[in-house]
Amino acid sequence: MIYARKGDTWELYSRWFSVPIALLQDANPHLSHELHDGEVVRIPGFDVVTYHSQTTDTLEQMAQSLSLSVEALERMNEDRLLLRLPRRLETSIVNGKQPYDFSTMKQDMDDLCTYYPFIRQRTIGTSVLGQPLIELSIGRGRKKIHVNASFHANEWITTAVVMAFVNEYVLRLTNDASMLDYYQKVTLSIVPMVNPDGVNLVLNGPPEIEPYRSNVLQINDGSSDFSQWKANICGVDLNNQFPAKWEIEQMRKIPKAPAPRDFPGVAPLTEPETKAMARLTEESDFAIVVAFHTQGKEIYWGYEGCEPKEAERIVDELAKVSGYQAVRYIDSHAGYRDWFIQKWQRPGYTIELGEGVNPLPLAQFDAIYEASRNMLFALLAVC
Structure with missing residues (x-):
């Protein structure tokens, strides 16, 4: 100062x-x-x-x-x-090559906002256990691009990837004048961890607070191994919670009660995390949304024919810079991207990072990050 x-x-x-x-x-x-x-x-x-x-x-x-x-x-x-x-500052603050729980993310957020105070940080809601759901915003542009990660708990590596990208972007903005064009044209919205309770459960074990501790152990058949847990702390799969043919997912999903994965809840948008994401999206007029998941090295980009023509041009560029496969339609409903495309007829993408078995090992971080950063910079460029 x-x-x-x-x-x-x-x-x-x-x-x-x-x-x-x-x-x-x-x-x-x-x-x-x-x-x-x-x-x-x-x-x-x-x-x-x-x-x-x-x-x-x-x-x-x-x-x-x-x-x-x-x-x-x-x-x-x-x-x-x-x-x-x-x-x-010429090196990164964020170290994504570590178990990346909520407290690690929050410390990195606070440090980034301290050294790069043009980043705007705000709470858009809270999780079931009261953790803040945080949006970071960067840029002045009229075109708004939204990126989120860790809808699914055991896909927490996506949060580390997104935070590493935020760090690289602001580092380049302050050291490379040619990057300013992105800042002027695009406002980038990022919610790096949609499911903080679930991520903490996978990485740190069950919470101390009751009845949540007893409930997750019961849902998990008494096992203390939560590595396969995708849901929020209540056993609801947050990416099966949106009102885009939700009834089909409710009918055909095998779990009819809270489970480590796939239970869509008793109705759309019952969980505080999905309510917050829906409210943010409805209020923000996003031009494009991107949801990072794992795994498969695929980019899902269509839904029920509601996607606009420009969505294909953009996904072709994303596939080109990442080496990932563009997939137009899959037999799935009630996801965040599905709902966004259906409601606004704008480009929306689910990007399945890496390949293998979730949770992906940190040994894949460098390769995953390289593909992710290439896609995110490509998105900024197409705008």
């Missing part, structure tokens, strides 16, 4: 720190176009290292080594007893 002086401008700070004006302004929504003396201005994409000065280097020498302007360092170091050196 830096303290503004009378006469300072966004253009000045952009020149000093080589950060686009749009990112500076969006990182400081509390400030007006005209800066005033003493206001605190946050500089996205930078950390600040503070230590007692014992160096004989001049500010000019330090500025050169940091690839920053001398003026910026002078402003930040009027008292040379303490040196405040801005350090441009």
Whole structure:
């Protein structure tokens, strides 16, 4: 951060720190176009290292080594007893190659929003156990693209992939001026973990709180191995909860009661997680939605002939950059993507990342991430 002086401008700070004006302004929504003396201005994409000065280097020498302007360092170091050196972030904060539960995700979110305060974070609802369902938003564009992950509990690697992409995107925005076009044209909405209770159950075991602890153990036939659990904490499959021929799924699904997977509930949109996702979607006017799942290396893109013509052009590009197979129709209903396509007749995609048996091993992370990032950047480009 830096303290503004009378006469300072966004253009000045952009020149000093080589950060686009749009990112500076969006990182400081509390400030007006005209800066005033003493206001605190946050500089996205930078950390600040503070230590007692014992160096004989001049500010000019330090500025050169940091690839920053001398003026910026002078402003930040009027008292040379303490040196405040801005350090441009050039590496990722997010480590996706680990068991990625809710607390890990939340810490990464908070860190990213601290260093890249143009990211907007808000709670769109809460899970059964009261965990916040969080949406991150990036960009100024009129076209809104939505991405979500971990509808299914044992597909938690999708959250790690999405969070790693968020980190790469904001890192590139603050270090590569050519990326700003995406930021200006598209607003990217991300809900990285739709099913936090389920993810925590798979990774950390049953919750302490009753009756949920006893219930999940009973549903799981007394087993403490929850690795195959897909549902939310109540045993409802969240991706069988949407009002797109839900009745067909209710009729033909084998579990007629709460289960580790596939139980669609007693009616559409009974669960707080699906209610929150439906409300977000209805309020947001998304142009495109993408739901990340595992596994199969496939991209599902049609539903009952409701998909628009442009959906095929987009999926062809996604398949090209990922090597995944585009599949127009599958015998499935009541999914989030199904409902979106049916209700709005806009492009919607379910992307089945990786291949093998769920939960996919972290050894696949690099390959999965490479395909995912290529598809997400392709989506930004087609807009």
